[in-house]
Amino acid sequence: MTTxxxxxxxxxxxxxxxxxxFAPHGFAQSAAEPIAHLKDVNGNVLVSKETGLAxxxxxxxxxxxxxxxxxxxSEVTVVYDNGCxxxxxxxxxxxxxxxxxxxxxxxxxxxxxxxxxxxIVAAGSTxxxxxxxxxxxxxxxxxxxxxxxxxxxxxxxxxxxxxxxxPH
Amino acid sequence: MAAGAWPWRAGVALVALVVxxxxxxxxxxxxxxxxxxxxxxxxxxxxxxxxxxxxxQALRDVLxxxxxxxxxxxxxxxxxxxxxxxxxxxxxxAAVDLAPAxxxxxxxxxxxxxxxxxxxxAIDLLExxxxxxxxxxxxxxxLLAEFFFSRDGAGAxxxxxxxxxxxxxxxxxxxxxxxxDPSVLASLxxxxxxxxxxxxxxVSCVVERLRLAGRWGEAYHVWLNSLARxxxxxxxxxxxxxxxxxxxxxxxxxxxxxxPERETGHAAEIVRFPGGxxxxxxRVAYTGKRQHxxxxxxxxxxxxxxxxxxxxxRIERMTLGRGVQWTIRCVAEGRPGPVIAASERFIGSSDxxxxxxxxxxxxxxxxxxxxxxxxxxxxxxxxxxGTVWFDDLVLRRVP
Numbered sequence: 001m002t003t004x005x006x007x008x009x010x011x012x013x014x015x016x017x018x019x020x021x022f023a024p025h026g027f028a029q030s031a032a033e034p035i036a037h038l039k040d041v042n043g044n045v046l047v048s049k050e051t052g053l054a055x056x057x058x059x060x061x062x063x064x065x066x067x068x069x070x071x072x073x074s075e076v077t078v079v080y081d082n083g084c085x086x087x088x089x090x091x092x093x094x095x096x097x098x099x100x101x102x103x104x105x106x107x108x109x110x111x112x113x114x115x116x117x118x119x120i121v122a123a124g125s126t127x128x129x130x131x132x133x134x135x136x137x138x139x140x141x142x143x144x145x146x147x148x149x150x151x152x153x154x155x156x157x158x159x160x161x162x163x164x165x166x167p168h
Numbered sequence: 169m170a171a172g173a174w175p176w177r178a179g180v181a182l183v184a185l186v187v188x189x190x191x192x193x194x195x196x197x198x199x200x201x202x203x204x205x206x207x208x209x210x211x212x213x214x215x216x217x218x219x220x221x222x223x224x225q226a227l228r229d230v231l232x233x234x235x236x237x238x239x240x241x242x243x244x245x246x247x248x249x250x251x252x253x254x255x256x257x258x259x260x261x262a263a264v265d266l267a268p269a270x271x272x273x274x275x276x277x278x279x280x281x282x283x284x285x286x287x288x289x290a291i292d293l294l295e296x297x298x299x300x301x302x303x304x305x306x307x308x309x310x311l312l313a314e315f316f317f318s319r320d321g322a323g324a325x326x327x328x329x330x331x332x333x334x335x336x337x338x339x340x341x342x343x344x345x346x347x348x349d350p351s352v353l354a355s356l357x358x359x360x361x362x363x364x365x366x367x368x369x370x371v372s373c374v375v376e377r378l379r380l381a382g383r384w385g386e387a388y389h390v391w392l393n394s395l396a397r398x399x400x401x402x403x404x405x406x407x408x409x410x411x412x413x414x415x416x417x418x419x420x421x422x423x424x425x426x427x428p429e430r431e432t433g434h435a436a437e438i439v440r441f442p443g444g445x446x447x448x449x450x451r452v453a454y455t456g457k458r459q460h461x462x463x464x465x466x467x468x469x470x471x472x473x474x475x476x477x478x479x480x481x482r483i484e485r486m487t488l489g490r491g492v493q494w495t496i497r498c499v500a501e502g503r504p505g506p507v508i509a510a511s512e513r514f515i516g517s518s519d520x521x522x523x524x525x526x527x528x529x530x531x532x533x534x535x536x537x538x539x540x541x542x543x544x545x546x547x548x549x550x551x552x553x554g555t556v557w558f559d560d561l562v563l564r565r566v567p
Binding site: 050051055112113 | 351354355358359361362383385386389392393397400401402403404405406470562563564565566
């Protein structure tokens with residue numbers, strides 16, 4: 001019985017793929033010619049397939065339109081067949097294109113995370129936080145303290161009456 | 169011999185009396201039950217002290233008697249911070265050294281350093297404060313959030329991530345719930361996820377905030393970073409479409425109905441199909457009552473274009489109502505819009521069979537939701553009874 005059910009399951013799945021492949025509306029995707037590949041895959045790198053994202057592997061082939069995504073702590077280099085190399089830092093994405101010169105392609109590797117407006121940002125090791133406005137810390141810190149910090153902390157101190165003192 | 173012992177015993181008794189007297193003085197006169205000294209400082213302000221005894225003199229006397237008196241140090245520092253900040257700093261530092269976990273010491277010293285613009289030193293004290301006194305977090309977390317996204321704070325955050333103190337996860341969640349810019353949260357959280365220390369509550373809140381803000385790409389990326397390496401092997405447009413892992417209901421994983429079936433009219437679970445099969449499937453049982461909500465749903469981030477959705481279905485006595493169907497809707501401002509694609513209706517009975525439908529994701533539809541709904545006119549009252557099984561759900565891009 002089990003065998004029958006499993007066999008039916010597999011048969012039905014095969015039929016589904018067959019139906020999909022020969023569907024009149026062109027469900028099947030023609031295999032695109034690879035024009036680049038992955039090199040120096042470090043960490044979790046994802047590549048778009050026809051069913052969505054999947055792990056990218058060393059020397060993995062890339063067709064035109066493929067998207068390459070790096071997660072935190074990961075890096076990879078996309079190497080075109082013509083020798084052009086595009087290096088991706090952590091938390092970046094890159095769409096494999098052919099209509100640009102190599103220098104422009106390299107510039108198309110973009111950060112996935114949006115830089116918050118008006119915030120002071122720092123160059124983190126992950127590359128997720130890019131160097132930002134450059135406002136001095138003290139210029140932010142004092143308004144911070146003046147607006148909410150000191151008032152809030154002062155309120156904390158007023159709650160002190162019943163608190164125990166730590167051992168001396 | 170007895171006569172010789174008398175002076176000795178008297179001496180011991182005298183010493184005992186002195187010790188007892190000291191105990192009474194210390195515990196009943198100089199200090200309160202919490203261990204804090206009864207000082208002139210206990211009065212509302214130093215100005216209320218008698219005019220013939222200057223406040224600083226009273227404090228000086230206290231400190232001369234006991235230089236380790238923290239309350240006096242704090243008052244001394246408070247008096248000095250306006251005109252002699254260097255003196256105040258020494259007093260605050262001494263107080264912190266003496267009572268490194270005292271609530272008042274930490275908050276007073278942090279306030280002083282904040283006012284002086286010495287942010288890093290203040291943050292160090294504030295971290296201790298939220299660590300020891302969780303009730304202070306509501307007030308202190310906003311300060312920490314602002315600091316950790318500053319130029320200097322980013323480096324400090326790396327240290328916090330490495331130490332992983334207990335307050336970090338509540339800090340992220342509280343900041344998220346308070347409405348901190350989700351990009352700030354994403355940046356803070358990514359270091360935690362990279363270190364494998366982010367909790368599901370953190371990821372869930374931040375991803376949802378990004379999604380509600382319409383920043384689907386960032387939401388998806390933060391969620392991707394939270395997945396284990398094995399889960400990244402084949403993420404797919406539909407995640408875990410074969411139902412082989414337990415749904416987390418976080419981010420872009422399956423969300424199964426959690427309310428009782430007496431309220432929803434259905435129950436969804438991921439189980440092995442009876443008969444010894446090793447693989448798992450989605451099983452949804454409908455009670456025959458009115459349906460509220462959806463039993464299974466998943467947010468998707470499929471770029472605009474054409475797709476083919478396929479899967480396997482088994483139907484058991486779905487005889488009540490119009491049946492159920494899979495739908496895909498664009499989501500905008502957190503709400504599902506009209507249906508952009510739908511499967512056939514699952515009604516009646518049938519063994520496992522394939523099903524599929526075409527999906528066209530229009531431009532501007534950055535995020536979608538896939539959900540199992542009762543078939544029928546939008547918003548109509550729906551009843552469903554019976555059981556449906558699903559497996560191997562795949563969304564495949566087509567030219």
